[in-house]
Each structure stands twice: as C-alpha cells, then as structure tokens.
Amino acid sequence: MSLSSPPADRQKGSAYPKLWLIAAIIASLLVSQFVHLNPYFSIVVINIGINIILAVSLNLVNGYTGQFSLGHAGFMAIGAYSAAAVTSFGGARWFDSLGGVNNATTTSLFIVALTIGGLAAALAGLIVGVPSLRLKGDYLAIATLGFGEIIRVIIQNTETMGGSRGFSVSGIYTTIFWTYTVAAITVYVVVNLVNSAYGRGFLTVRDDEIAAEAIGVNTTKYKVVAFVLASFFAGIAGGLYAHFIGYLTPEGFGFMKSIEIIVMVILGGMGNTVGVIFAAVLLTILPEVLRPVQEYRMVIYSLMLIILMLTRPQGLFGGITWRRPAWLRKKRTPVEDGNPA
C-alpha cells in the first residue's frame, strides 16, 4: 500500500514536480487495477488518502498563511453532502440521458459530483472567510469553530438530506485511484503555489502581517484565497468520503473531526507539506495498529501525541528543509529568482 502514497519529497526543490504528479497518479492507477487488497486494507488506504487531502489543504491556511481555522470538517461536510446529493438525486436522470449505467457515465457523474462538492465548499469558504478573516488568532479559531457547528446543525435539520438519521449515498464510486489522484493534485497545487513568487505572499502574511501590508501585500486577499482553496479541497475530500463510506451522518463532521485534521497539521509541522503527509499517514494507521489493545487504544494514542509534542514541538519534520542535492541545484541569481517561472 505504500506504493500508492504520493512521493514524499515533492516539497521545496523537487526537480520535476509535474513528473512526480503524473507518477503518483499512474502509481495509484496501477495499484487500484492490479493490486487486490483485502477490504479492510483498502478502507485504511483510502482513509489515509482522504486525510492527506484534508491535512495538506488545511496546512495552506494554518501552516503557510498562519490563520488558525477550526472549521475544516464543516467544509468537508458541505462537500460530502453536496456531492452525495448530486449522485443520489441527479444520478438516475444522468444515466437515463446518457444511455445507461456504464463506466463512462458513472465516472463522469462522479467527477461532476466531486467538482460540485468542491465548489459548494469553496463558496461556503468565501462566505465565511470574507467577514471572519478580519479576526486574528483565537478569535478566528472561535469564529470558524462556530461555523463548523452551524453547518452540522443545519444538516441535522434538513430532512431531504436525512437529518440526524443520516443520509444513504446511492453509489460507492471512490477507489484508491480517485483518492490518490486527488491527493496528488492537492499536494501538487499547494506545494507549487507556496513556492511560487505569488505564493510567497502567504508566507509573509504568516511571518508578519503588518510588514506584509507595509510592502504592499493585500493580506486580506491572500487569507481569503488560502481559505477558499483549502475549503475547495476539503469539499472534494468530503465527496470522496461520501462515496466511499456510503452513509453520512452529521455527527461525523463535528468538532472532533476538525481537531483530528489540525493534529495532523501540527504534528507534521506547520507549513511543512512532507511532514503533514507523514502525520496524516501515521495518525490514520495508529488507531488501527492499536486495535489489539482495544480498551487502552485511545489512552496510548493520546500518550503518543503528548510525547511527540514534548519531544518535537516543531512537528515531526518541522525545521527540516528539503533541498535537492548540490549536483541537481541550478545556480540562481537574484534576478532569475524574481521571475515566476
């Protein structure tokens, strides 16, 4: 199953980011076509992929832009329910008008559903982000926390989406291929964005907002862009989750889910994509590995978190920058660096 995880060093300085992207997608295609995992393993593998998408996208907001958002599960919920609504309510008509259920129609329906889920979450991100990103630190955290809860309560009271009884999704379309393709795209977009000339703006907002404004960075715009983009990917992750788990309940997208994603970001090291990917993998596997010691599972899990935070407060990979070896490094002049290549 390690085959399908996106390659780790797609961080700063990776020589061929596009090649890595394509390699990851092909690898996940091969794995889902030829490797037959038992159902339990494929559940874990898909869960890891979804968590990678969630953690890497949240890292854009919490890690790179330095805005503490506590509502990521809310955006995931919007994506999950929107995508599920598309396939459940629009699926029949889609298949009728396109000539029955076959590979092409289900694939296209799934892509449309995921995209709509992502866009719905992005729109919600925009609506929440514009007013609340004026807040700083703890206040922003509380505002986003409140938002996440509002989403959950709205879903709970929406009868067409099953309310608190939950919503049964009509198709199980999510595969390892889809999950890791989206995960690879997420990593690709976030890493390339942050390493671009435009993307340095995110880092300046985190390092010093006043200084960023003083040199002419529109800090509000950067914060909103980060928030909307992260929400978009969270929405798609939600869509994948919906068509993988098959049954959605509002409780699944509560405060605890947001915390779980944040722990991955903090453990991986704020603003360190490789670390966050590892943390997502580790924190998804850990509860599974601890299954044999059932009743102490959460105790050990919590203890490990505490020990990790005590020994590596900067995150698993915090403080480590990944550079390509000297022979691969191009000599760059300041002028060349200025061109957003």
Add this chain to the structure above:
Amino acid sequence: MLELREITVNYGSIVALHEISLKVEQGDIVTLIGANGAGKSTTLRTISGLLKPGRGSILYEGEEIGGEPAHKIVARGLSHVPEGRMIFANLSVQENLMMGAYLRKDRAKLRNEFDYVFGMFPRLQERSRQVAGTLSGGEQQMLAIGRALMSKPRCLMLDEPSLGIAPILVKTIFEKIREINKSLGITVLLVEQNANLALEVSHYGYVLETGRIILHDRSEALRANEKVKSAYLGG
C-alpha cells in the same frame, strides 16, 4: 510632497492623534520626535494606510490618500518600514528583498535595486541565502530598510530605526539614511526616540506630545530650543 491636514485618529474612545497637521517637502528628511505614546508611530501607520484616520485629510503628491488600503499606498511610492524590524523571519534575506518588490511589474529588472541594496549593506549580500530570523538586530533593520528600497519609493517612512540596536550600528544606520536621501533623492519621514540623532540628520522636525504637535521648526533651531533641550535632548 506629503501633507497631513488636521488628522484625528481614535483607538476606540481614546484619541491618539488630535488634529495633526504637518508637511514634508520633497527631498527633505523630516523627523517626528516625542516621548513614548505621543503618537509618532500612529502617525506613520495612518499615513501608510495601516490605520484609518477618523477625520482630516492626507495628501500625497497632491492627491488624497486618506483611507486608502495599505497596498494601494505602497503602489504610489510611499514605503513604510514598521517599528521593531518586522522582517519575514522564515524567508531568506534574498526572498525578503524580493518581497519588497512585490508590487513592481518589472520584476525582471531588479538587478539595479539588488546591486544598490547590497552595495549599501554588504552584510546582506554575505547572508543573502540565510534565513532572515537568524540575523542580528542591526542586520534585520538593514534588511527592513533594504526591503523598503526594493519598491523604488519616492518617500520612505522609518519607524524607530535605532530601536534595540547596538550603538555602533545605530550610527551606521543613520549614515545610510542620509545617504539614501542624498544619493537617491528619496524623501524621508523619520520617527525616532533618540531625538539627538534624529535632529542631527534631519532638515525639519516636529515635536509630538500626547497626540498634538506642540512645536515645529528647522532641526537646528529645534536643537537650540530650550524647551526641546530640557525635555528631549537630556540637557
């Protein structure tokens, strides 16, 4: 070049600036001196758009800029070096300087600016690949000034450049400020607690006290003024 007309700024119900009027002529170094909390930094922050003026108007090159967002004001060529050396600690020295040119469309032609900044502060060139957070206080201040120069400003506002810096470096930095003013013709508005130094390098000075301008004159005249002497120059 820059003119404030009866600017009033409030923090909640507290009045931080009370009908401040001042004028900065092109090519001059103008300084604002005053005790802690007099409103010096507030004045600069209001001019650069980080704070919104409650009343009054700010004219830059004849145009009203009061209430404009900060990034638009920088684009007009009015650059602000905030207090406390606010550099981007996790970016390299070179990236910090790059960010200074953030709003410029002609980023390919930055060679001149890099040469100029590195020429003025050779220390920065030596450390161009180093993460900025690991620089010394004085070096960080140089970086903050260098970063502001990258945007090719016509007017530069400096907030307490001597704050928390080794005395030997303070002298260097003030020499550089003079050089920036002379060789590049950049107008400078300088806020400084070290009134002695500030009045030495500047052409004109304003004295702020609890949000009001109580005195303004040519710098030599202020240095000779008994009131200023006893209150700010330690003698």
